[in-house]
Amino acid sequence: MNPTITAATARRVLTQLRHDPRTVAMLLLVPSLLMSLLRFVFNDERAFNHLAPALLGVFPFVVMFLVASVTTLRERTTATLERLMTLPLGRLDLILGYAIAFGLVAVAQVGVATGVCAWLGLDLGGSLWTVLLIAVLDALLGMALGLLVSAFATSEFQAIQFMPLFVLPQFLLCGLLQPREQMSQVLHWLSDVMPLSYAVDALGRATASADMDAALLTDILVVAGCVLLALALGAGTLRRRTR
Amino acid sequence: MANSAVAATALRIARTGRDVLRDVSFTVPACSVNGLLGPSGCGKTTLLRAIMGVQAVTAGVVEVLGHPAGHPGLRRRIGYATQTPAVYADLTVAECLRYFAAVLGAPATDVDRVLADVDLAGQRDRLVGSLSGGQRGRASLAVALLGEPELLVLDEPTVGLDPVLREDLWSLFHRLAAAGTTLIVSSHVMDEAARCDRLLILRDGTVFADDTPDGLRAATGETDLERAFLQLVRERETV
Numbered sequence: 001m002n003p004t005i006t007a008a009t010a011r012r013v014l015t016q017l018r019h020d021p022r023t024v025a026m027l028l029l030v031p032s033l034l035m036s037l038l039r040f041v042f043n044d045e046r047a048f049n050h051l052a053p054a055l056l057g058v059f060p061f062v063v064m065f066l067v068a069s070v071t072t073l074r075e076r077t078t079a080t081l082e083r084l085m086t087l088p089l090g091r092l093d094l095i096l097g098y099a100i101a102f103g104l105v106a107v108a109q110v111g112v113a114t115g116v117c118a119w120l121g122l123d124l125g126g127s128l129w130t131v132l133l134i135a136v137l138d139a140l141l142g143m144a145l146g147l148l149v150s151a152f153a154t155s156e157f158q159a160i161q162f163m164p165l166f167v168l169p170q171f172l173l174c175g176l177l178q179p180r181e182q183m184s185q186v187l188h189w190l191s192d193v194m195p196l197s198y199a200v201d202a203l204g205r206a207t208a209s210a211d212m213d214a215a216l217l218t219d220i221l222v223v224a225g226c227v228l229l230a231l232a233l234g235a236g237t238l239r240r241r242t243r
Numbered sequence: 244m245a246n247s248a249v250a251a252t253a254l255r256i257a258r259t260g261r262d263v264l265r266d267v268s269f270t271v272p273a274c275s276v277n278g279l280l281g282p283s284g285c286g287k288t289t290l291l292r293a294i295m296g297v298q299a300v301t302a303g304v305v306e307v308l309g310h311p312a313g314h315p316g317l318r319r320r321i322g323y324a325t326q327t328p329a330v331y332a333d334l335t336v337a338e339c340l341r342y343f344a345a346v347l348g349a350p351a352t353d354v355d356r357v358l359a360d361v362d363l364a365g366q367r368d369r370l371v372g373s374l375s376g377g378q379r380g381r382a383s384l385a386v387a388l389l390g391e392p393e394l395l396v397l398d399e400p401t402v403g404l405d406p407v408l409r410e411d412l413w414s415l416f417h418r419l420a421a422a423g424t425t426l427i428v429s430s431h432v433m434d435e436a437a438r439c440d441r442l443l444i445l446r447d448g449t450v451f452a453d454d455t456p457d458g459l460r461a462a463t464g465e466t467d468l469e470r471a472f473l474q475l476v477r478e479r480e481t482v
């Protein structure tokens with residue numbers, strides 16, 4: 001690993017995004033638009049306050065999953081990855097470069113969405129920073145999973161379809177539609193091994209009380225651990241030598 | 244073997260269960276321009292990928308600059324231009340080169356040098372995606388020239404270029420060889436063979452000829468290399 005090369009890679013990915021202003025605009029605004037839509041669907045501040053914190057984590061998760069999987073798939077299927085693999089660039093340099101670039105995008109995206117939610121009447125109490133931190137972690141989790149699954153896609157069509165395959169089950173089981181305790185044993189187990197469950201749980205806890213307790217800290221550590229694990233596995237899927 | 248830059252011995256490569264290269268052995272002398280020729284699908288790209296260490300080898304060995312192919316110590320010493328240009332369509336030419344220069348640890352001034360070498364200085368601030376096919380190929384060639392590598396592996400670098408540009412690039416190749424670089428340049432047009440110091444001709448995955456252009460002409464009694472090649476094909480087929 002080499003910090004100069006990692007930083008150069010992050011800068012390169014951000015420069016690529018800069019040349020695509022429409023994508024940047026959508027990255028920054030889509031979660032906010034969805035949150036606004038949600039506010040008007042409920043037309044009730046209490047119901048919005050109940051659901052909004054969790055969705056503040058889920059929407060960036062979904063958006064970053066898609067963007068990251070398509071971007072890295074493009075790198076994998078064009079000659080640039082083969083070329084990079086013949087250069088003094090570590091596989092982690094490439095993955096971390098992507099992670100840093102998309103991490104910065106995630107911070108901006110979540111920042112805008114949280115601002116819009118506050119304006120729409122969301123009451124975060126004293127835990128604004130905790131909520132921001134968890135939402136950024138959620139976006140990073142989406143990005144890391146997107147990077148990882150792009151290794152198993154050989155076309156953009158496949159990559160796009162990994163979204164309903166990997167993301168929607170996590171959404172259904174994360175406790176947002178139905179409390180996890182009320183699910184059947186099997187579904188409960190499944191939701192236990194899905195990282196989004198911990199993210200949504202953490203957002204619920206963070207907005208319920210301003211204190212950082214052990215359960216909340218555990219949730220945050222689980223999500224952060226999953227991000228790192230997915231990034232490491234993603235780096236492992238890059239091959240220098242192919243058949 | 245001290246002055247050979249690349250040496251392959253009994254190389255065999257199977258892709259999807261089928262032998263693409265069989266029993267390929269050759270050496271590439273240092274500081275020379277070496278042509279790798281042969282019909283489409285004969286295994287040129289596969290052989291160049293093996294030299295770069297990105298192609299899994301079924302049997303045999305490839306030695307590059309004194310190391311086994313793919314050795315991490317070689318990564319700064321070899322420049323490679325893939326057949327499909329390896330450049331980012333959503334970056335400008337200069338941004339793209341600056342990124343690869345940073346990865347290589349090459350000085351930033353290298354970007355201007357290589358842009359001049361491939362005659363793309365006028366396009367430096369254009370998006371790669373808006374370049375013509377030939378311009379994009381030259382951008383990819385410029386990346387290969389970054390950091391003044393000792394060995395250049397170029398997969399069809401002159402495809403789609405006009406005669407003037409082609410002539411310029413071949414002069415560049417010879418200037419680089421005179422300055423101590425070893426070049427391996429693939430092509431499937433025989434009229435470029437005459438510009439090489441040595442020729443390695445592949446056919447159906449085996450070495451069909453490994454000679455100098457003059458040697459090939461003498462062996463066949465033809466002055467034109469394309470006719471010499473056809474003559475060889477006829478001779479071998481009647482055996």
Ligand SMILES: Nc1ncnc2c1ncn2[C@@H]1O[C@H](COP(=O)(O)OP(=O)(O)OP(=O)(O)O)[C@@H](O)[C@H]1O
Nearest residue numbers: 243258259263282283284285286287288289290431
């Ligand atoms: N990714 C791949 N997987 C399996 N087989 C492949 C792959 N790429 C190429 N081949 C096969 O390997 C053989 C040699 O291909 P290669 O690309 O090395 O040829 P080439 O001489 O470079 O051709 P061209 O002049 O058209 O570029 C061909 O028969 C091709 O079908």
Ligand SMILES: [Mg+2]
Nearest residue numbers: 287288289326
């Ligand atoms: Mg080829």
